[in-house]
Amino acid sequence: MPTDLLAYGREVLARQPFSVLVGAQLDVMEPGRAQLSLPMAEGLLQQDGFVHGGVLSYLADNALTYAGGSVLGKVLTSEFKINYVRPATAADRLVAVASVVGSGRTQAVCRCDVFLEANGERKLCAAAQGTIRKAD
Amino acid sequence: MPTDLLAYGREVLARQPFSVLVGAQLDVMEPGRAQLSLPMAEGLLQQDGFVHGGVLSYLADNALTYAGGSVLGKVLTSEFKINYVRPATAADRLVAVASVVGSGRTQAVCRCDVFLEANGERKLCAAAQGTIRKAD
Amino acid sequence: MPTDLLAYGREVLARQPFSVLVGAQLDVMEPGRAQLSLPMAEGLLQQDGFVHGGVLSYLADNALTYAGGSVLGKVLTSEFKINYVRPATAADRLVAVASVVGSGRTQAVCRCDVFLEANGERKLCAAAQGTIRKAD
Amino acid sequence: MPTDLLAYGREVLARQPFSVLVGAQLDVMEPGRAQLSLPMAEGLLQQDGFVHGGVLSYLADNALTYAGGSVLGKVLTSEFKINYVRPATAADRLVAVASVVGSGRTQAVCRCDVFLEANGERKLCAAAQGTIRKAD
Numbered sequence: 001m002p003t004d005l006l007a008y009g010r011e012v013l014a015r016q017p018f019s020v021l022v023g024a025q026l027d028v029m030e031p032g033r034a035q036l037s038l039p040m041a042e043g044l045l046q047q048d049g050f051v052h053g054g055v056l057s058y059l060a061d062n063a064l065t066y067a068g069g070s071v072l073g074k075v076l077t078s079e080f081k082i083n084y085v086r087p088a089t090a091a092d093r094l095v096a097v098a099s100v101v102g103s104g105r106t107q108a109v110c111r112c113d114v115f116l117e118a119n120g121e122r123k124l125c126a127a128a129q130g131t132i133r134k135a136d
Numbered sequence: 137m138p139t140d141l142l143a144y145g146r147e148v149l150a151r152q153p154f155s156v157l158v159g160a161q162l163d164v165m166e167p168g169r170a171q172l173s174l175p176m177a178e179g180l181l182q183q184d185g186f187v188h189g190g191v192l193s194y195l196a197d198n199a200l201t202y203a204g205g206s207v208l209g210k211v212l213t214s215e216f217k218i219n220y221v222r223p224a225t226a227a228d229r230l231v232a233v234a235s236v237v238g239s240g241r242t243q244a245v246c247r248c249d250v251f252l253e254a255n256g257e258r259k260l261c262a263a264a265q266g267t268i269r270k271a272d
Numbered sequence: 273m274p275t276d277l278l279a280y281g282r283e284v285l286a287r288q289p290f291s292v293l294v295g296a297q298l299d300v301m302e303p304g305r306a307q308l309s310l311p312m313a314e315g316l317l318q319q320d321g322f323v324h325g326g327v328l329s330y331l332a333d334n335a336l337t338y339a340g341g342s343v344l345g346k347v348l349t350s351e352f353k354i355n356y357v358r359p360a361t362a363a364d365r366l367v368a369v370a371s372v373v374g375s376g377r378t379q380a381v382c383r384c385d386v387f388l389e390a391n392g393e394r395k396l397c398a399a400a401q402g403t404i405r406k407a408d
Numbered sequence: 409m410p411t412d413l414l415a416y417g418r419e420v421l422a423r424q425p426f427s428v429l430v431g432a433q434l435d436v437m438e439p440g441r442a443q444l445s446l447p448m449a450e451g452l453l454q455q456d457g458f459v460h461g462g463v464l465s466y467l468a469d470n471a472l473t474y475a476g477g478s479v480l481g482k483v484l485t486s487e488f489k490i491n492y493v494r495p496a497t498a499a500d501r502l503v504a505v506a507s508v509v510g511s512g513r514t515q516a517v518c519r520c521d522v523f524l525e526a527n528g529e530r531k532l533c534a535a536a537q538g539t540i541r542k543a544d
Contacts, residue, residue, distance in 0.1 A: 018188035021157070021179045043157045052154035053201070053213045054194025061190045077189045078515075079539055081217030081353045081489055083381040083403060085374030101385075101399050102357030107486075109355040109399055111383070113373075127373050127381055129401045131355060131487055131539065214379075215403055217353055217489045219517040219539060221510030237521075237535050238493030243350075245491040245535055247519070249509075263509050263517055265537045267351055267403065267491060290460035293429070293451045315429045324426035325473070325485045326466025333462045349461045353489030 001073050005029045009066055022055065024062065032100040034066035037117075039093045051088035051125075060112045060128035063096035068108040068132020071100055078107065080130025088125045091116040098128075107133045137209050141165045145202055158191065160198065168236040170202035173253075175229045187224035187261075196248045196264035199232035204244040204268020207236055214243065216266025224261045227252040234264075243269045273345050277301045281338055294327065296334065304372040306338035309389075311365045323360035323397075332384045332400035335368035340380040340404020343372055350379065352402025360397045363388040370400075379405045409481050413437045417474055430463065432470065440508040442474035445525075447501045459496035459533075468520045468536035471504035476516040476540020479508055486515065488538025496533045499524040506536075515541045 002008035009029035013019050022044065028035035038044070038059055046052040060082050069075045088094065098112035111129045115122035138144035145165035149155050158180065164171035174180070174195055182188040196218050205211045224230065234248035247265045251258035274280035281301035285291050294316065300307035310316070310331055318324040332354050341347045360366065370384035383401045387394035410416035417437035421427050430452065436443035446452070446467055454460040468490050477483045496502065506520035519537045523530035 012183050015183040016188060017179045017181045018191055019182075043153045045153045046155075047148050047151040052152060052194070052198075054190075054197045055154055057193040057197050057216075057218075058188070058190025061193050062188075065189070076223075077220060079217065079219040079487065079517075080193075081215065081401065082193075083215040083374075083401065084213060085381050086376075087212075102355075102396050104358075109357050109487075111399065111401075124374050127383065127401060129353065129355065129383075129399060215351065215381075217537065219510075219537065221517050222512075238491075238532050240494075245351075245493050247535065247537075260510050263519065263537060265489065265491065265519075265535060284455050287455040288460060289451050289453045290463055291454075315425050317425045318427075319420050319423040324424060324466070324470075326430075326462075326469045327426055329465040329469050329488075329490075330460070330462025333465050334460075337461070348495075349492060351489065351491040352465075353487065354465075355487040356485060359484075 005070055019062065022058065029066055029070055031070050034063055034070055035095060035097050036063045036066065037093050037095045040091055051094065053084060056088060056114050056126045057082050059094055059096040060114055060126060063098035063112045064110045064128060064130045065132055067098035067100050067110040071103050071108055072132065072134045074135040075132045076135050078131040078133045080128055082126055082128040084126050086123065086125045088116050091118040093117050095122065107131055141206055155198065158194065165202055165206055167206050170199055170206055171231065171233050172199045172202065173229050173231045176227055187230065189220060192224060192250050192262045193218050195230055195232040196250055196262060199234035199248045200246045200264060200266045201268055203234035203236050203246040207239050207244055208268065208270045210271040211268045212271050214267040214269045216264050218262055218264040220262050222259065222261045224252050227254040229253050231258065243267055277342055291334065294330065301338055301342055303342050306335055306342055307367065307369050308335045309365050309367045312363055323366065325356060328360060328386050328398045329354050331366055331368040332386055332398060335370035335384045336382045336400060336402045337404055339370035339372050339382040343375050343380055344404065344406045346407040347404045348407050350403040350405045352400055354398055354400040356398050358395065358397045360388050363390040365389050367394065379403055413478055427470065430466065437474055437478055439478050442471055442478055443503065443505050444471045444474065445501050445503045448499055459502065461492060464496060464522050464534045465490050467502055467504040468522055468534060471506035471520045472518045472536060472538045473540055475506035475508050475518040479511050479516055480540065480542045482543040483540045484543050486539040486541045488536055490534055490536040492534050494531065494533045496524050499526040501525050503530065515539055
């Protein structure tokens with residue numbers, strides 16, 4: 001495991017063309033916990049002006065993976081589920097906070113909360129849970 | 137409900153900036169069933185050259201929504217889960233096929249298979265299931 | 273909504289033949305939160321002496337429902353997912369703690385942790401998340 | 409892997425005290441597919457006379473596990489999700505049909521449909537999907 005988890009995680013994120021396309025940033029990566037954020041942009045919306053659900057699911061997927069990777073090293077996302085709690089409207093950015101709730105030698109169960117952040121206040125817009133598996 | 141579901145669905149997709157950004161196409165929308173596809177592109181990958189999981193989850197989310205919308209009209213995705221079955225490598229396109237497995241007056245339970253398609257052959261790379269709810 | 277939520281919840285539980293069969297007890301029911309527990313018994317096991325996964329899923333399902341019901345009144349469980357974190361071995365009882373993470377007029381998204389409790393110490397053995405819907 | 413999968417599966421089921429308690433029967437176990445059924449009984453209900461959701465989740469969990477075990481051998485259920493499609497009312501029995509949708513060396517992704525069966529006719533009452541993992 002790299003000693004500087006955050007620098008390592010950011011270097012990986014920079015090599016994910018899709019994460020670069022949507023503009024994701026890694027704010028926190030420490031043992032058992034990760035935070036990704038996404039500044040709001042026109043290209044992230046759906047037809048009614050809300051953030052597209054697929055953007056929230058991308059963000060949850062990736063945050064869960066970073067949380068799992070923080071304790072397992074090189075990982076794959078095995079599966080996850082997401083509940084949309086509130087439509088994501090105008091905000092400054094989306095923030096996904098993920099943590100490990102249980103882990104073994106080969107996999108970790110993680111949870112993630114995705115928030116809308118505006119003027120420093122956060123509102124929950126999605127909740128996710130999934131399994132991250134150590135890559136062989 | 138519009139009489140020409142496919143034309144309606146394509147018109148909605150064209151107004152989703154995020155779907156336009158990733159390049160999604162609606163191939164099929166008929167009562168109880170929808171198919172979305174995504175031509176492969178560099179911008180959809182992660183650090184190892186595979187399609188980013190978030191792209192597969194976007195595609196599953198949207199295909200589930202179109203399937204639910206085909207029987208309920210204007211809808212929201214309430215929740216879904218996705219299992220990644222196989223890393224999505226070089227292929228011509230991704231194809232997400234979704235169908236309604238049960239529906240009531242206000243919500244539909246749908247399933248979706250996401251395939252890698254190359255030279256006309258399909259391999260399953262993800263399986264999803266979720267709830268689509270009629271918008272109020 | 274009844275004023276004494278816990279008494280109401282216990283009365284409902286006593287009328288669930290399946291909950292009586294397995295021996296579930298409602299320890300807590302207050303706005304946004306519920307706790308169910310299950311004293312260990314031979315009949316709850318699988319072939320290797322661990323608690324059957326179906327017992328953990330029953331307990332999570334019911335605790336999620338009580339949490340949702342604590343804010344919505346009469347409810348149905350719409351869906352849930354559960355991750356098994358650790359095999360549930362010899363213990364005094366299982367304890368499922370559920371809470372509402374987001375709710376609207378007609379549905380609530382809830383999470384649940386299922387613990388093994390022995391000598392007053394708790395270890396997480398499963399994590400669940402689901403949607404509880406107001407009954408029509 | 410035992411040559412007679414069904415006999416093997418039934419022998420395992422007979423050693424699951426919880427499955428014996430609820431009265432589950434293994435009807436089919438063949439490579440990639442399993443069917444469990446549960447004759448209706450008073451003890452399986454909730455307060456409104458419907459089958460308790462926890463019974464459906466037990467049945468789905470176990471059928472998914474048998475399907476995964478049919479291709480992987482000795483297994484554990486890693487996780488699953490279930491959507492309740494229709495309340496399970498008076499019927500002759502519940503039937504859970506599970507199949508493998510994708511599998512590798514160490515895990516299988518499976519789906520399960522749970523039906524109410526009365527007079528030989530089946531109605532879908534729940535749909536599940538999950539991950540079954542080879543036991544170490």
